[in-house]
Amino acid sequence: MAIERAGVVGSGLMGSGIAEVLARAGLDVVVRDISEEAIASGRTSIEKSLEKGVQRGKLSAEDRDAALARLHFTVDMADFADRQLVIEAASENEDVKKAIFAELDTVVTAKDAILASNTSSMPIIRFAQATGRPDRVLGIHFFNPAPVQPLVELVVSELTDPAVVDAMDSFATDVLGKVTIRASDRPGFVVNALLIPFLFSAIRMVEAGHATKEDVDLGMVNGCAHPMGPIALADRVGLDTCLFVGQSIYEETGDPAAKPPVLLSRMVDAGLLGVKTGRGFYDYSAT
Ligand SMILES: NC(=O)c1ccc[n+]([C@@H]2O[C@H](COP(=O)([O-])OP(=O)(O)OC[C@H]3O[C@@H](n4cnc5c(N)ncnc54)[C@H](O)[C@@H]3O)[C@@H](O)[C@H]2O)c1
Known part of the structure; x- marks a missing residue:
């Protein structure tokens, strides 16, 4: 047809x-x-x-x-x-x-x-x-x-x-x-099942003070040829969307890698959702 x-x-x-x-x-x-x-x-x-x-x-x-x-x-x-x-x-x-x-x-x-x-x-x-x-x-x-x-x-x-x-x-x-x-028909399908734990690992690294967000992003861009770093990507996807997708993967699978970092939850509570609200991990108000 x-x-x-x-x-x-x-x-x-x-x-x-x-x-x-x-x-x-x-x-x-x-x-x-x-x-x-x-x-x-x-x-x-x-x-x-x-x-x-x-x-x-x-x-x-x-x-x-x-x-x-x-x-x-x-x-x-x-x-x-x-x-x-x-x-x-x-x-x-x-x-x-x-x-x-x-x-x-x-x-x-x-x-x-x-x-x-x-x-x-x-x-x-x-x-x-x-x-x-x-x-x-x-x-x-x-x-x-x-x-x-x-x-x-x-x-x-x-x-x-x-x-x-x-x-x-x-x-x-x-x-x-x-x-x-x-x-x-499994949580996260293919792309989000791989992407969300990766983004959460990067956020946890920043949350723990292990590295700055800029260094995490520079590392993945210049060390792994990613077009943008995971923190900038989370801002682009929307932190509320990252939280929601992570929650749904975690609820069904219990995979700790998909458990939303506390920092992410607090930023969403604060209305800092990334590019779409002008501020997330980075400030986009001037762009
Ligand atoms: N935002 C993303 O990056 C992204 C990527 C892939 C898939 N999705 C999925 O796409 C879907 C839509 O997401 P979005 O980001 O476009 O959301 P959005 O909020 O921009 O748009 C949703 C639209 O649905 C409308 N709507 C609500 N109830 C409706 C109804 N009964 N009939 C018709 N329209 C109705 C709303 O008025 C709104 O205009 C979601 O299921 C989301 O998970 C989003």
């Missing part, structure tokens, strides 16, 4: 990025959020991102206009009725996501349509079980910013039909131009 009509639930950071990827790949895309304000903000961020693409010579003005024309914004879930693929990228809240999947199950008419979640930390099977078609549900985990980061993790639940995974693999690589990896 050639996928031509897609839907995205949520027009926040990830939803708008995913919608842009789909529209640029030539799909007709319905984007749903819960308020006109959220939709307006999602539309603006897609417009800005496309404009940036034009300025950097990555796409033509005609392609930008064509991508925008393929995007339709709505607050109505019923507008997903004729979709062949819907990717849920709503807020990281299990009850919200379960309710969305239950509603998608009743609204999306084609029984072979694929329902996917972009969750970073929640078991896909719980959303699959909220539908009457758990075999058609999988995780499609994009990375921020979705139009730039090549990777997509395909998360396979205990009940996902292997043919659905194969179809999404071909779609993500051939149509969206992404690099895919497959992961089982």
Whole structure:
């Protein structure tokens, strides 16, 4: 089945990025959020991102206009009725996501349509079980910013039909131009299961006074050819996101490496979330 009509639930950071990827790949895309304000903000961020693409010579003005024309914004879930693929990228809240999947199950008419979640930390099977078609549900985990980061993790639940995974693999690589990896439905999938303990080790090193944050970052950039150090990367990911993903890995696995450092929790309590709030481990207020 050639996928031509897609839907995205949520027009926040990830939803708008995913919608842009789909529209640029030539799909007709319905984007749903819960308020006109959220939709307006999602539309603006897609417009800005496309404009940036034009300025950097990555796409033509005609392609930008064509991508925008393929995007339709709505607050109505019923507008997903004729979709062949819907990717849920709503807020990281299990009850919200379960309710969305239950509603998608009743609204999306084609029984072979694929329902996917972009969750970073929640078991896909719980959303699959909220539908009457758990075999058609999988995780499609994009990375921020979705139009730039090549990777997509395909998360396979205990009940996902292997043919659905194969179809999404071909779609993500051939149509969206992404690099895919497959992961089982386990906390952190592949990337966060490796990344979060690494970031936490770096934060613990700073917390213990073993090295400064600048030296930890310089060490990994200049000693291991990382494009940025782990402390700067944690700021970029968002310290609240790091905390949340770490907590969910730790709760399920008990892996002490995924236990959030106290310093991280306190910084999140203080609202110091990294780049997005202008201050985390580093100060971004001047940038
Ligand atoms: N931020 C990241 O770096 C990142 C990376 C990969 C995956 N994710 C995952 O992507 C998802 C979205 O994260 P985000 O960073 O874009 O969050 P965000 O807060 O920027 O956006 C979430 C959006 O969902 C909307 N929403 C809430 N309930 C909704 C509903 N019932 N229907 C439609 N829209 C609804 C909100 O209004 C908001 O606009 C989460 O599951 C997160 O774990 C995030």
